[in-house]
Amino acid sequence: MSEYEVIIGLEIHVQAKTKSKVFCSCKNEYGAPPNSNVCPICLAHPGVLPVVNQEAINQIVKAGLMTDSKIALYSKFDRKSYFYPDQPKNYQITQFDLPFVEAGKIPIGGKGLSGEMIEPREIGMERIHLEEDVGKSTHHGTHSTVDYNRAGVPLLETVSMPEMHSADEAYAYVQSLQQIMRYGGISDCDQEKGQFRCDVNISIHKPGTPFGTKVEIKNLNSTRHIWLSINYEIERQTEMVEEGIEIHQETRRWNDARQETVHMRFKETADDYRYFPEPDLPPVVLSSDQIEQWRSEMPMTPKAYREQFINEFKVTEYDAHVLTLDKANADFFAEAAKGVKKPKTVANVMMNTLNSLLSEAGKELFETELKPQDLIDLVKLQEGNVISKSAIAKILPVLLEENKSAEQVAKDLDLVQQNDTGALEGWVDEVIAANPKAVGEFKEGQKNAVNFLMGQVMKASRGKANPPMVIQMINKKLS
Amino acid sequence: MSLIDLKLHEAADKLAAGEVTSRQLCEALLARVDAVEEKVGALVSINNERVLAAADASDARRASGSSLGRYDGLPITIKDNIVEEGEESKCASSIIDGLVNVYDSTVVRKLKEAGCVVFGRANMDEFAMGSTTETSQIKKTCNPHDLDCVPGGSSGGSAAGVASKEFLGALGSDTGGSIRQPASFCGIVGLKPTYGLVSRFGLVAFASSLDQIGPMSKDVRDSALILDIINGEDEKDSTALPGKITDFEASLEGFDIKGMKLGVPAEYFEVEGMEADVKASVQAAIAKLEAMGAEIVPVSLPHTKYAIATYYVIATAEACTNLARFEGVRYGNRYTETDDILEMYNETRSRGFGKEVQRRIMLGTYVLSSYEDHKYYHRAQKVRTLIRQDFEKAYEQCDLIVAPVAPETAFKSGESSEDPMKMYLADILTTSVNLAGTCGISVPCGQDSKGMPIGLQVMGPALGEKKLLQLAYAYEQNAAVELKEVEL
Numbered sequence: 001m002s003e004y005e006v007i008i009g010l011e012i013h014v015q016a017k018t019k020s021k022v023f024c025s026c027k028n029e030y031g032a033p034p035n036s037n038v039c040p041i042c043l044a045h046p047g048v049l050p051v052v053n054q055e056a057i058n059q060i061v062k063a064g065l066m067t068d069s070k071i072a073l074y075s076k077f078d079r080k081s082y083f084y085p086d087q088p089k090n091y092q093i094t095q096f097d098l099p100f101v102e103a104g105k106i107p108i109g110g111k112g113l114s115g116e117m118i119e120p121r122e123i124g125m126e127r128i129h130l131e132e133d134v135g136k137s138t139h140h141g142t143h144s145t146v147d148y149n150r151a152g153v154p155l156l157e158t159v160s161m162p163e164m165h166s167a168d169e170a171y172a173y174v175q176s177l178q179q180i181m182r183y184g185g186i187s188d189c190d191q192e193k194g195q196f197r198c199d200v201n202i203s204i205h206k207p208g209t210p211f212g213t214k215v216e217i218k219n220l221n222s223t224r225h226i227w228l229s230i231n232y233e234i235e236r237q238t239e240m241v242e243e244g245i246e247i248h249q250e251t252r253r254w255n256d257a258r259q260e261t262v263h264m265r266f267k268e269t270a271d272d273y274r275y276f277p278e279p280d281l282p283p284v285v286l287s288s289d290q291i292e293q294w295r296s297e298m299p300m301t302p303k304a305y306r307e308q309f310i311n312e313f314k315v316t317e318y319d320a321h322v323l324t325l326d327k328a329n330a331d332f333f334a335e336a337a338k339g340v341k342k343p344k345t346v347a348n349v350m351m352n353t354l355n356s357l358l359s360e361a362g363k364e365l366f367e368t369e370l371k372p373q374d375l376i377d378l379v380k381l382q383e384g385n386v387i388s389k390s391a392i393a394k395i396l397p398v399l400l401e402e403n404k405s406a407e408q409v410a411k412d413l414d415l416v417q418q419n420d421t422g423a424l425e426g427w428v429d430e431v432i433a434a435n436p437k438a439v440g441e442f443k444e445g446q447k448n449a450v451n452f453l454m455g456q457v458m459k460a461s462r463g464k465a466n467p468p469m470v471i472q473m474i475n476k477k478l479s
Numbered sequence: 480m481s482l483i484d485l486k487l488h489e490a491a492d493k494l495a496a497g498e499v500t501s502r503q504l505c506e507a508l509l510a511r512v513d514a515v516e517e518k519v520g521a522l523v524s525i526n527n528e529r530v531l532a533a534a535d536a537s538d539a540r541r542a543s544g545s546s547l548g549r550y551d552g553l554p555i556t557i558k559d560n561i562v563e564e565g566e567e568s569k570c571a572s573s574i575i576d577g578l579v580n581v582y583d584s585t586v587v588r589k590l591k592e593a594g595c596v597v598f599g600r601a602n603m604d605e606f607a608m609g610s611t612t613e614t615s616q617i618k619k620t621c622n623p624h625d626l627d628c629v630p631g632g633s634s635g636g637s638a639a640g641v642a643s644k645e646f647l648g649a650l651g652s653d654t655g656g657s658i659r660q661p662a663s664f665c666g667i668v669g670l671k672p673t674y675g676l677v678s679r680f681g682l683v684a685f686a687s688s689l690d691q692i693g694p695m696s697k698d699v700r701d702s703a704l705i706l707d708i709i710n711g712e713d714e715k716d717s718t719a720l721p722g723k724i725t726d727f728e729a730s731l732e733g734f735d736i737k738g739m740k741l742g743v744p745a746e747y748f749e750v751e752g753m754e755a756d757v758k759a760s761v762q763a764a765i766a767k768l769e770a771m772g773a774e775i776v777p778v779s780l781p782h783t784k785y786a787i788a789t790y791y792v793i794a795t796a797e798a799c800t801n802l803a804r805f806e807g808v809r810y811g812n813r814y815t816e817t818d819d820i821l822e823m824y825n826e827t828r829s830r831g832f833g834k835e836v837q838r839r840i841m842l843g844t845y846v847l848s849s850y851e852d853h854k855y856y857h858r859a860q861k862v863r864t865l866i867r868q869d870f871e872k873a874y875e876q877c878d879l880i881v882a883p884v885a886p887e888t889a890f891k892s893g894e895s896s897e898d899p900m901k902m903y904l905a906d907i908l909t910t911s912v913n914l915a916g917t918c919g920i921s922v923p924c925g926q927d928s929k930g931m932p933i934g935l936q937v938m939g940p941a942l943g944e945k946k947l948l949q950l951a952y953a954y955e956q957n958a959a960v961e962l963k964e965v966e967l
Contacts, residue, residue: 046568047681274800
């Protein structure tokens, strides 16, 4: 497969979080009874007119700023015509040639779904435009029904540059875009609620030759499906090219049951959507001052978080990536990291112990009793040798469940280290007396022997002995 | 003098003086409708009970000292493409049948807030597409001055009903001349306001960038009165202009025409099919204005000859999308003899829309299909800019422009409907004002040898309504044009 270069572009529809729909005042709300959030405007009754929801403009500008894009000072809406029952006007108000947002960048990194590391870089984003969502059709065999609650929900259509070369990179792009949208409060990107829907364009070619014919995979609403379908397409297209079969421009979809993409329709000619400027909406003119104002109010991006974590808290790029996947986690880490000497310890605790405890419990961090201060206290106890490193894993589960201080839990669980030389001496003497063989080995210069002896001391102390002090004492006594 | 002869402003004075009640006015008009509607065909529908209930409510307000003001109790008719809650707005088509509106258009809301009685719905060309009201699928409207003749269109019902005294005043809509031309044909006053002065919310769209609601009335003062009520900003219409003007009627008096510069565009008198009577009558009106003290200056609107082509590209492009919502899915008539969605669409629309509407939908679809080639729509937009600039240059030399409304007077029914090109070309003198987004009014200035009315068109710059109405009013008062009495 390696002799072909894969070219992937993604078009992703993101539902913007707003109080009301984009062109009327109906609620933008998921899960309401069918056709309860509708009005003459979003049902396209005769005579109605659209009015742009300022909040939707705020959201798209924020998305533009957070993706390092150019915000258009002059943009306009257009009508895109096609007939389908879920589209009440039979045209969609969208943006054709003058979108709000152009020329952005989406950083990628971390691990792909394959488990391989992804080389961190930026993928170009061509544009984001604002448009309205359509209703939801349900087919019942003999008839169909349409729920127009979704019709008119603001959609941000983001179009990437064709700059990704693997399913892992596409996965990382999707992850990064979702992250930005969530950090900005622009969208929850809940795929089950249809808030994040992806179309993939993919072609293969030999390096140095023109791009191959692209195939579109439509309506992918799960990150895993995006990844699987790309890998399937790469394999399918490679086989076709190898066998000398011409690839036609077509639209396919992912069939999860069969784990393959299946043909929907060929696209021999470009669709004629008869775009033209929406006469009911004047062009939107933004001032540079306004944009600067927005910029100053812009929430911190995941990228800015990562940079802060790497520079200020000295964590690795990969750690920073993992810690910022979720904004609540990132905020938690940032607060906890400030309170300790070695933020890396906080990072390790969060990425390992805490992470596995949370996934076992099936909980999000914010759903637990753990506060950043608890983590600070916990790490400080360890930094001050009050508890051992291994005690952290024993104390943390309690802190998740109960509103207690780390110190209290350490005491409750009898995990406070014994730093008293008198007590330590007793255990060390006891162990030296009981293990002449190991003592002999130690004296012969076998380094492992000290570890064995220390283990015995820890056992005798039921984990409370301070390991560095124990080692020091053994060395002193036996030399 | 019968109540049906009253002008709106006279009726308002009588209501205020307690000389007449809204119920008496409405009953007199309903009786007139009973008597002549069969001949004229101005109304698509009128709900007598609703009319009288609104009149009674108004009278009760007045009696209890809580009148909503000068306009409370005035009956005003609306064109069938204006939405009123609880009524159908069929747009003289059969395709929307059965949809009872669940909201009020902004103009109807304003009428109601002023206390006006919505006095029935006036006939029109289907979806305002036509210049004769003959494309109405609902009924035929005749010109009260000669029942064999068309009333003009598309607001033919509004014009005919005012002329036949079935109602005192009406709202029309003007996309390419649809208020001014029928006003001219029926010998009444019709004003197409500046684009955005009156909210379009609740006006069933034909061509969104050209449509504008405006008054149609017996005299200039009534048009000013209606415009006072219906104009103003609207948060539901992003193309509506900010502000609200309340003194169009109040500023009519005391205006001095002396020194006002009136532009006369030669192009408007040389169009194909210009009838000698029309030309002579309009020229006489101009001479009268000059005699009254106006200064006449020749102006040029050189791109007039492209107005029709430009208009039909833009209007049909917008229309084909505006009318796409009528397909039987959510409301209206649906063809049900098929399980195939495409066939359902095709049959519903082929059966529901009349020939002229279908022709314009196809034209619009065609001009937009080449959008990316910039063949039609982009070029039309560029020419539209040139036409707008023609007016801007002209208004540097004059205050207002005077010209005919249409090259001919009302003609016999059936004469133009078989020849769409002829019908389209007849809009040559009115479409430019819509393309420029400016204002224009038609005022009666005479009649031809057959006794059919002729209109003088006065055009003004954007938001030039005040001057426009003042001049039209001065002309009306001084010229005292006497049209042949309508006999039905």
